[in-house]
Amino acid sequence: xxxxxxxxxxxxxxxxxxxxxxxxxxxxxxxxxxxxxxxxxxxxxxxxxxxxxxxxxxxxxxxxxxxxxxxxxxxxxxxxxxxxxxxxxxxxxxxxxxxxxxxxxxxxxxxxxxxxxxxxxxxxxxxxxxxxxxxxxxxxxxxxxxxxxxxxxxxxxxxxxxxxxxxxxxxxxxxxxxxxxxxxxxxxxxxxxxxxxx
Amino acid sequence: xxxxxxxxxxxxxxxxxxxxxxxxxxxxxxxxxxxxxxxxxxxxxxxxxxxxxxxxxxxxxxxxxxxxxxxxxxxxxxxxxxxxxxxxxxxxxxxxxxxxxxxxxxxxxxxxxxxxxxxxxxxxxxxxxxxxxxxxxxxxxxxxxxxxxxxxxxxxxxxxxxxxxxxxxxxxxxxxxxxxxxxxxxxxxxxxxxxxxx
DNA sequence: ACCTGAACACCGTTCAAGT
DNA sequence: ACCTGAACACCGTTCAAGT
Numbered sequence: 022x023x024x025x026x027x028x029x030x031x032x033x034x035x036x037x038x039x040x041x042x043x044x045x046x047x048x049x050x051x052x053x054x055x056x057x058x059x060x061x062x063x064x065x066x067x068x069x070x071x072x073x074x075x076x077x078x079x080x081x082x083x084x085x086x087x088x089x090x091x092x093x094x095x096x097x098x099x100x101x102x103x104x105x106x107x108x109x110x111x112x113x114x115x116x117x118x119x120x121x122x123x124x125x126x127x128x129x130x131x132x133x134x135x136x137x138x139x140x141x142x143x144x145x146x147x148x149x150x151x152x153x154x155x156x157x158x159x160x161x162x163x164x165x166x167x168x169x170x171x172x173x174x175x176x177x178x179x180x181x182x183x184x185x186x187x188x189x190x191x192x193x194x195x196x197x198x199x200x201x202x203x204x205x206x207x208x209x210x211x212x213x214x215x216x217x218x219x
Numbered sequence: 220x221x222x223x224x225x226x227x228x229x230x231x232x233x234x235x236x237x238x239x240x241x242x243x244x245x246x247x248x249x250x251x252x253x254x255x256x257x258x259x260x261x262x263x264x265x266x267x268x269x270x271x272x273x274x275x276x277x278x279x280x281x282x283x284x285x286x287x288x289x290x291x292x293x294x295x296x297x298x299x300x301x302x303x304x305x306x307x308x309x310x311x312x313x314x315x316x317x318x319x320x321x322x323x324x325x326x327x328x329x330x331x332x333x334x335x336x337x338x339x340x341x342x343x344x345x346x347x348x349x350x351x352x353x354x355x356x357x358x359x360x361x362x363x364x365x366x367x368x369x370x371x372x373x374x375x376x377x378x379x380x381x382x383x384x385x386x387x388x389x390x391x392x393x394x395x396x397x398x399x400x401x402x403x404x405x406x407x408x409x410x411x412x413x414x415x416x417x
Numbered sequence: 418a419c420c421t422g423a424a425c426a427c428c429g430t431t432c433a434a435g436t
Numbered sequence: 437a438c439c440t441g442a443a444c445a446c447c448g449t450t451c452a453a454g455t
């Protein structure tokens with residue numbers, strides 16, 4: 022890869038990162054190319070689909086989530102606490118860019134996309150956390166990891182939608198931690214003691 | 220309202236209904252106007268925003284959901300079974316048009332829109348079902364009806380997203396009833412006997 | 418090999434002209 | 437009062453020309 026091409030690529034990812042943070046994941050690609058000082062064609066050459074750009078922006082973050090899941094699986098004796106802690110991180114992750122939770126919900130079902138592949142390892146690690154809890158009888162076994170991710174994604178989308186409307190209404194904001202608590206409670210098999218539900 | 224204007228309005232709603240059913244709620248408005256045999260300006264005159272058209276299409280359906288909630292509140296002694304039955308209907312409703320679950324998630328937070336106002340009575344009736352269960356100690360009291368609707372909407376969105384990808388992958392489809400069961404289980408306070416969780 | 422940006426396609430929305 | 441559709445705006449995407 023030529024040096025200028027590499028620089029352009031890096032610059033695009035940087036600009037995309039801050040643009041996503043400001044205007045959400047649907048920011049105009051034209052705008053991102055302009056801010057990066059490259060032609061729109063250059064952006065398309067490196068990132069043929071929007072998802073490719075999103076995947077590039079999120080790559081490190083997914084590495085962290087993966088590592089974290091592996092660490093939790095090793096060191097946390099309590100399978101319930103491990104999944105709770107990790108899903109909290111996952112929910113927080115999906116909330117960093119407006120629109121990301123929906124993009125992830127799409128990507129988890131489709132490994133043929135760049136974002137889907139980037140999610141893969143992270144999801145495998147998360148699956149291990151869930152399945153460990155299931156094999157220990159802590160969580161119900163009729164639910165798979167896609168189900169859990171879907172529910173978490175839905176929580177974050179709700180927070181976003183609500184936040185957009187906060188000004189002109191008197192409905193209280195959505196608390197992601199509360200909804201996550203509901204989901205986790207629903208996931209517990211209730212066979213064991215499991216007083217963690219508080 | 221002039222007779223031809225009324226005919227046009229009715230025709231637009233009919234066409235929109237079937238177009239939504241076929242192509243989802245994001246169908247091109249131009250396309251709907253064309254199929255209805257009117258100019259695009261006529262559509263905009265009657266339905267300044269897409270939501271207005273959606274609201275018109277859904278009006279009767281919401282009436283049914285409202286009535287149903289009222290009936291359940293009256294005749295079902297079991298508050299748990301009542302909410303379970305009604306949320307099942309709600310989830311099924313949100314699944315009729317692709318994209319509807321997201322539109323509803325937006326609308327429930329904003330009564331200033333036509334769709335939001337159309338949802339109002341339905342939501343009030345649903346709120347009553349939830350709150351009855353809460354006052355009886357069946358459901359946890361830190362969750363409000365918006366939270367419940369948000370989770371249900373997320374379930375349907377997951378089903379949709381998954382369905383779009385069914386061809387090119389080996390992930391099992393999302394079962395809305397299973398996820399609704401998880402959510403309901405999470406909503407139960409667990410203070411009473413409540414063996415309904417199976 | 419890579420970059421550029423004009424050009425094309427598509428859709429939502431408005432509004433002047435017509436009935 | 438209502439209808440029409442051309443016109444405008446915006447954005448995504450492609451590709452011929454240039455370096």
